[in-house]
Amino acid sequence: MIDAPMDIEYLSKIRNIGIVAHIDAGKTTVTERILFYTGKIHRMGEVHEGSTQMDWMPQERERGITISAAATTVEWKDCRINIIDTPGHVDFTMEVERSLKVLDGAVIVFCGVGGVEPQSETVWHQADRYHVPRLAFVNKLDRVGADFYRVMAMMDEKFSMKPLALQLPIGSEDDFRGVVDVIEGKAYVWTGDELGATIEEVPVPKELVPEVKKYHDLLVDTLTHHDEHLLTKYMNGEPLTPADVHSALRKATLGLKVVPVLCGSAFRNKGIQKILDAVIDYLPSPSEVLPIKGVNPKTNLEETRANDPRGNFSALVFKIATDPHRGFLAYIRVYSGKVKSGDTVLVVPLMEKVRIAKLLIMHANDKEEVEMLKAGEIGGAVGLKEVRTGYTLTNFQHPIAFEPMTFPDPVVNLAIEPKSKADETKLGGALQALAIEDPTFKVKVDPETSQTILSGMGELHLEILVDRLGREFGLDCHVGKPQVSYRETITASASAEGRFVRQSGGRGHFAVVEIKIEPSAKGNTILNEIKEGVIPKQFMPSVKRGLEKSFESGVLGGYPITNVLVRIVDGAFHEVDSSDIDFEVAAEMAFKDAFAHASPEFLEPIMDLEIVTPEAYLGAIISDLISRRGRVLHMEQVKGHKIITAQIPLSTTFGYTTSLRSLTQGRALNSMQFAHYEIIPEEEKQKAFPFLVNGT
DSSP, X not given: OOOOOSSGGGGGGEEEEEEEESTTSSHXXXXXXXXXXXXXXXXXXXXXXXXXXXXXXXXXXXXXXXXXXXXXXXXXXXXXXXXXXXXXXXXXXXXXXXXXXXXXXXXXXXXXXXXSOHHHHHHHHHHHHTTOOEEEEEEOTTSTTOOHHHHHHHHHHHOSSEEEESEEEESOGGGXXXXXXXXXXXXXXXXXXXXXXXXXXEOOOGGGHHHHHHHHHHHHHHHTTTOHHHHHHHHTTOOOOHHHHHHHHHHHXXXXXXXXXXXXXXXXXBXXXXXXXXXXXXXXXXXXXXXXXXXXXTTOOEEEEOSOTTSOOEEEEEEEEEETTTEEEEEEEEEXXXXXXXXXXXXXXXXXXXXXXXXXXXXXXEEEEESEEETTOEEEEEOOTTOOTTOEEEOSSSOOEEOOOOOOOOOEEEEEEESSGGGHHHHHHHHHHHHHHOTXXXXXXXXXXXXXXXXXXXXXXXXXXXXXXHHHHOOOEEEEOOOOOOEEEESSOEEEEEEEEEOSSSSOEEEEEEEEEEEOSSSOEEEEOOOTTSSOGGGHHHHHHHHHHHTTSOSSSSOOBOSEEEEEEEEEEOTTTOOHHHHHHHHHHHHHHHHHTSOEEEEEEEEEEEEEEEGGGHHHHHHHHHHTTOEEEEEEEETTEEEEEEEEEGGGOTTHHHHHHHHHTTOOEEEEEEEEEEEOOHHHHHHHOTTSSTTO
16 A cells, blocks of 8 residues: 555545446456556456456346446556446446546547447546546557547547547557557557567657657647647747656646547557556646535535545545445545544534444455545445435534535336235335435335336346346346326216115115216316205215215226316205215215216326437437327427427337437437326227227
């Protein structure tokens, strides 16, 4: 471990970075090579073999994808680098979001063949949102079809920050064997079988000399716009040293003006050491990051916390994980001060004091206990049972609340039930634990169908969660799509009389209720319009109770009733035989009779749908919406994208997010919320309710 004296100097030796990319761009392979070359591991694992250190979950190893962000710590050139390897699949993009919120820098990996892919754009804009300086690494240059210059052009076209090539590839595809350092004007090739560890300096290939000059001139010209010292030397004709360029490049990178671009092939172990060098040279230490803003929970006044170990303690919880031996484990980023094992801290917004049992440094799923975490460090805390993602841990004498995290609403649902009664209670506890880990995962019980409904960010997201229920909690469940909760209503007016009259010797039953019903646009309403004395006041609550109970189940399919106005217009009672229950039953009888004669219809829920898409996919999206009985209400042009506002029946939206991603290569986004209920068209009614005969 690095010696860290209690002053701000040690912060300059820390880098907190994330490895982010589109799925299958190679970021986990990059991370695995970083672990190897920094001495963290002695044998490199492979994604395709399911043997990587960072993809430790069984679901990750089987599918060859990253599902959960994993943290580790390595050392390189007297610096400590805290790394978070993040997922690339869009269903788990919230893992990237909450990681970038607490990181100071990022390495964005691009596939040399695919270039700037859809999720590449997403993670780039996420980094923009949190003002994270970044490097780019063009990976897989040994693959057929790889083109470094094409990827550079795509980055230049799609992003506002200027990409600056620090390296140019020597050879391509199978012949890719080295790089030229644009700043130093030197060429390097990988030789021998030492897993890319042996780098030999060679003369710059003659065919690359013009390209090297072109990219060096572009680099210098761009940096002169952001560094006065470099501009002055350049304008005065003074020679520019590599140190001058490195200094200006670091300044422009930290200022979010440019993105240094490196290249290589992680799978072939080429280019990883230069990534580590660039992380140290161009990405910020915690001491170079602006103070984080927050609010004093006692005064509601804005405050800031500088990244200083000498300040009052504050940290943000950015992830919760379940540890089978320790319970819930909170991943924290310490922003100011320090915290020791056994310390008591204030949890905001709970405003409760809790004791931290243990502090940990993470290496994927392995943990190392430490006595202290200080400003600028990332680690784990055990013993915080009620803490959730986005909570702040702080000194209770000088509290602060950092901006909480916001999570998107789930877009895909499915129903689940245990295969045995004995597992019902166990299922509830397991789902609660998973929901605490993953704020984008929601669980509810439909009060009308009694189904347990799981909601997530996509079909793969829910598939993984169901798989975890089986593996981690031993729960074997039936899984299916949720049922649409339809409604029933009327389209005409009708009147009916409910008579509940029974005589069987002794006291009998007597109640008469007459009502009129008609369609309404404001839900269900009951109006009392009878003359005083027709039905005594003490029985009116029972009449209303009977009508309200009738709203719970319609006559067509037993679905709840909505949008009906009921007028109580007449009735009769008996001084001896009438009772509360009699009038409740009479009201129910009257309503069912009237409802059956008022042209009842099924209603289906209609959703408001908003889609943001590049224009190129507009036609395909509109055609798909029409096939789903959707209707476009409005379209708006915004910076090369179309914003489509539409309405669509809920029953046709299952799998819609996945279908939309397929139609648009993942470039479109959508959000959905309930709008209202509408009568189901006749042809659709026959499909939805096959038990009906001739539509009645």
